[in-house]
Amino acid sequence: MPLTAEEVRHIARLARLGVTDAEVARLREQLSTILEHFEVLNAIDTEGVPPTTQSFDLANIERDDVSRPSATHADVLANAPRTEGSYIRVRRVLE
Amino acid sequence: MERMTTTATTKYEVVVGLEVHVQIKTQSKMFCGCSSAYFDAEPNSHVCPVCMGMPGMLPVINRRAVEATVLTGLALGCTIPPRSKFDRKNYPYPDLMKGYQISQYDQPLCLGGGLQVEADLGARFIRLERIHLEEDTARLLHREEAHGEGYSLLDVNRSGVPLMEIVSQPDIRSAAEAGVYLRMLRQTLRYIEVSDADMEKGSFRCDANVSLRPVGQEEYGTKVEVKNMNSFRAVQRAIETEIDRQTAILHAGGRIEQETRGYIDATGETASQRSKEQAHDYRYFPEPDLPPIAIAAEHVEALRATLPELPDARRARLEAQYSLAFADAHLLTETRTEAEAFEEAAVLVNVGITDAAAQQARTRAVAHWVIGDVARLRRAEGGGERDWSEIALTPSHIAELVTLTESGTITGTTAKEVLDIVFATGQSPVAIVAERGLGQVRDDAEIDRVASEVIAANPKAVSDYQGGKPSAIQFLVGQVMRQLRGRADANTAAEALRRHLDG
Ligand SMILES: [Zn+2]
Numbered sequence: 001m002p003l004t005a006e007e008v009r010h011i012a013r014l015a016r017l018g019v020t021d022a023e024v025a026r027l028r029e030q031l032s033t034i035l036e037h038f039e040v041l042n043a044i045d046t047e048g049v050p051p052t053t054q055s056f057d058l059a060n061i062e063r064d065d066v067s068r069p070s071a072t073h074a075d076v077l078a079n080a081p082r083t084e085g086s087y088i089r090v091r092r093v094l095e
Numbered sequence: 096m097e098r099m100t101t102t103a104t105t106k107y108e109v110v111v112g113l114e115v116h117v118q119i120k121t122q123s124k125m126f127c128g129c130s131s132a133y134f135d136a137e138p139n140s141h142v143c144p145v146c147m148g149m150p151g152m153l154p155v156i157n158r159r160a161v162e163a164t165v166l167t168g169l170a171l172g173c174t175i176p177p178r179s180k181f182d183r184k185n186y187p188y189p190d191l192m193k194g195y196q197i198s199q200y201d202q203p204l205c206l207g208g209g210l211q212v213e214a215d216l217g218a219r220f221i222r223l224e225r226i227h228l229e230e231d232t233a234r235l236l237h238r239e240e241a242h243g244e245g246y247s248l249l250d251v252n253r254s255g256v257p258l259m260e261i262v263s264q265p266d267i268r269s270a271a272e273a274g275v276y277l278r279m280l281r282q283t284l285r286y287i288e289v290s291d292a293d294m295e296k297g298s299f300r301c302d303a304n305v306s307l308r309p310v311g312q313e314e315y316g317t318k319v320e321v322k323n324m325n326s327f328r329a330v331q332r333a334i335e336t337e338i339d340r341q342t343a344i345l346h347a348g349g350r351i352e353q354e355t356r357g358y359i360d361a362t363g364e365t366a367s368q369r370s371k372e373q374a375h376d377y378r379y380f381p382e383p384d385l386p387p388i389a390i391a392a393e394h395v396e397a398l399r400a401t402l403p404e405l406p407d408a409r410r411a412r413l414e415a416q417y418s419l420a421f422a423d424a425h426l427l428t429e430t431r432t433e434a435e436a437f438e439e440a441a442v443l444v445n446v447g448i449t450d451a452a453a454q455q456a457r458t459r460a461v462a463h464w465v466i467g468d469v470a471r472l473r474r475a476e477g478g479g480e481r482d483w484s485e486i487a488l489t490p491s492h493i494a495e496l497v498t499l500t501e502s503g504t505i506t507g508t509t510a511k512e513v514l515d516i517v518f519a520t521g522q523s524p525v526a527i528v529a530e531r532g533l534g535q536v537r538d539d540a541e542i543d544r545v546a547s548e549v550i551a552a553n554p555k556a557v558s559d560y561q562g563g564k565p566s567a568i569q570f571l572v573g574q575v576m577r578q579l580r581g582r583a584d585a586n587t588a589a590e591a592l593r594r595h596l597d598g
Pocket residue numbers: 070124127128129141142143144145146147255
């Protein structure tokens with residue numbers, strides 16, 4: 001069963017992507033195909049198998065709490081579309 | 096369950112759960128080596144590709160932040176599961192540099208635990224659900240153009256500062272109880288030195304989930320999340336306001352809407368924060384860049400061994416060890432530095448004293464200075480409360496002051512004067528007394544001479560006294576003390592006066 005147009009728009013909104021109606025129609029098909037591939041995995045019996053969250057058998061990769069110099073101010077602001085003083089200026093955020 | 100009909104006579108029970116975000120005191124950030132001392136720093140000066148969320152950067156866990164969270168859990172009676180992991184919490188917001196926050200979803204570092212509180216409903220245990228570790232977000236400041244158009248300014252310094260979230264069960268039943276819970280939580284965090292826990296500076300932030308249910312009903316009512324409180328007073332007031340608002344709606348036969356409301360400090364009200372209608376869809380999934388954390392039982396025990404004596408235990412010990420009243424011991428243990436200063440002074444003041452009664456008197460005197468005049472002086476000037484580490488007065492000064500008073504070298508009145516000078520100058524009490532000639536006047540002839548002067552100058556009080564008003568002598572004693580600048584013993588002064596008047 002293909003995703004609904006509303007589901008596609010919701011996913012796009014969460015990813016902050018603008019989509020046209022034509023794209024929604026195409027993405028419904030494409031995303032549904034991807035989901036169907038995963039349905040294949042769902043057929044496997046995983047009863048009693050703990051979920052895998054890591055593919056390496058590692059744990060406790062930690063660092064000491066030591067601070068080191070940060071990037072320069074110029075580097076930090078280099079990619080900002082707009083700045084004001086030491087700040088990055090962004091569009092108004094409504095809470 | 097059958098639907099309850101609500102009328103104005105229905106009694107409601109208050110149900111509050113608190114989520115407290117606490118910045119952990121570390122040198123560096125949670126996942127990178129930038130300094131976490133962002134407060135008062137130049138905006139965007141503590142930033143690197145990791146905490147800026149540049150593509151391809153890899154986070155590395157700060158060990159101290161993990162240990163501080165576990166220590167907090169241990170201080171609050173939590174269980175530390177042997178395995179824990181980080182997850183990505185996805186949401187788009189400009190203060191979240193990566194578009195997701197590294198947090199913990201289903202395997203937090205600490206589970207359970209709680210705090211024993213005592214407020215308007217008596218002694219009650221508030222259970223904790225969990226404590227998890229995450230990273231703080233950047234800071235957004237809202238601005239407006241001259242022509243009225245709004246925009247936001249972004250400071251990334253706070254992004255990635257270690258943050259633990261302490262989530263209570265919905266066990267709190269009144270606004271006052273919420274206040275006591277928060278104060279005890281802050282006290283514990285400060286005792287174990289994992290955070291400054293300063294609400295005004297944003298290192299201790301609280302959101303409240305508030306709901307009501309008819310008394311006797313098991314099922315919880317619809318909860319409202321209240322945000323934007325930046326003082327303990329504000330939290331209590333916001334909860335009270337929200338309880339009143341919900342009670343009025345229910346009594347009018349209405350329904351509570353599940354929503355987030357912001358507290359407005361100026362009015363004491365809460366207002367709906369109408370974010371987009373879509374429910375939060377965080378799409379948590381395990382953080383692929385961070386291997387899990389395995390905490391061996393021995394490691395937990397090693398951390399537990401580093402815990403200092405906690406406030407309640409210390410209070411109980413001070414009560415027993417120094418024969419102090421509950422209220423005094425409670426005040427003395429409010430901060431760890433206060434308790435330490437008291438105990439240090441209590442030891443010093445009793446050096447060479449063998450009589451048990453004398454020891455107790457001296458210890459009590461120390462306690463009264465610490466919770467009385469010293470506390471007053473620490474609070475004075477600018478409203479803020481200065482810690483013992485920030486003042487010129489030391490525990491040994493207190494011990495000296497008590498010794499000078501107990502030995503009769505100075506009077507109680509003089510002692511207060513000396514304390515003020517110590518506070519201002521850091522000079523020792525002994526030096527101040529010697530330098531300024533503040534020693535008690537013990538020359539009976541001197542006191543006698545002043546007494547006769549006072550009698551001569553106050554015929555009205557004298558005739559009152561002799562006319563059968565014994566209390567009139569108090570006025571005369573006061574005059575003698577004034578002449579001697581408080582450096583005489585009041586009983587000696589009264590005796591001298593009576594010798595003249597009754598003679
Ligand atoms: Zn960084």
